Amino acid sequence: MGIGEQRYERNFETLTPKEQSRLASAHVSVLGLGGLGGGVCEMLARTGVGHLTLIDGDVFEASNLNRQLLCTEALVGTPKARAAEDRIRAVNSQVTVTPVAAYADKTNLYDMIKESDLVVDCLDSIHARFMLQDAAGKAQIPVVAGAIAGVSGQVTVFFPEDKGYDLIYGARDKLPARGIESRTGNISYCALLVAAIQASESIKVLLGRGDVLRNKLLIMELWSNTFEVMDLA
Template sequence: MPPDLDERIRRLARKPVSVCPDAAGRSVISVKDIARLSAEVGMAGKALALRALKMGIIPERYVRNMDTLSPADQVRLLKSHAAVIGLGGLGGTVTEILARAGVGTLTLVDHDSFEDHNLNRQIMSSEANLGESKADVAMKRVQEIDHFLDVHVHGGYLSEENAHVLVQGADVIVDCLDSIPARFVLQRIAGETDRPFVSAAVAGMSAHVMTIFPGDPGLEVLYGNPLDAPEKGIETVIGTLPQTAIMTAGIEGSEVIKVLLNKGRPIRGGILMIDLQENSFELMTLD
């Protein structure tokens, strides 16, 4: 770290020009200034953002996270690692949310490529990227949003053999899969490695979300015995609408952030059952 680093950060800091007049008098530093300083001093942008936050200077990209998130929360998110498994209707939007919120390290896994039938709800799909790997597109998207974040991608299947390695180092495992047996594999790995597991599923205009800590009741309350669980649910018959996928991913992303920050009340020991047809959001108890 250059000896005059703090002084250089301080010189680049300024008062926010427009929004957040109530940002408690904090100074901000822009994306461009962090990038320039990163090139000048040979330090990663994320490390500079962390240094600025510790000095009470907010990277301006996070200023609208304040004060729902404190600078200390922002530091904690930047030092966190989330593994998002499945990058379709849920995972694409969850990734977008976590990247924008400032989760510092993301592991993104999906074996699939974008196809026409993804376009109705998968936020990272477009006509231009049909046929491209979802993992590669997600990586590119995250780097477009925030090139300071660390991103690891795996464009192959999650299996019993590789799951442990794929989620290594993650503070939270996020289940955005579309295969019920694969969801069970992921839940087991989360339990074995003592990590929280956020799981959601969608079909038509309905969804459910749960946050499972090791030892909590888990997916078996929904799908029964893992050995006997079906591959898919009713989504094969009723599809999934965009509003369901994107809204549910919003709730799933929110759970991940609460878990990483140990803030708020996650959907723990319960399950949030959603039916947009009825505008029904029911938090039910599992025990």
């Protein structure tokens, strides 16, 4: 039996063959390929999402080594989008990868994500998150959003008609550029935990299955083992 027949063997019967096939025809954009995005893109590729657009204009720095799965010592200085492309191709050659080694801004973000069924927000700036909300709204696609600080994290899902980040970060004219992570840094296991929840929510949205964190916020804090789903609406 070759790789082709065996690849998704352990996805069954958690997923049905029909769902596996649905994932194969799905297109997901991952915006930000750092602590969250590096984990998200690998988990989506292994689960079987057929097309990934991987967006990040940054290159790896040594300070990324503490948490970013795609970052190795040899890759310091390498564009994150290129590293992500190489990794996904090595893990699952059946996945179509569209790497975008460019910074997203108001002029180009819509075009980067408009063909996707869903976008996963793995950004590290609150302003950029609102920019993504606007672009995803225009593209009429849902957003699976994760954010981390230290050993705390949060995940939510919103659709174009939802209030999205307005419910979490408040008025746009009073936003801090960065969240509290500018003081706490980010720890690897928290980043990957949040990335795993984002991957799970993405698969659920794509399959229309399970309870999605729409208008809800899953918050977690690992010193106290707090895991709670909060109502945002």
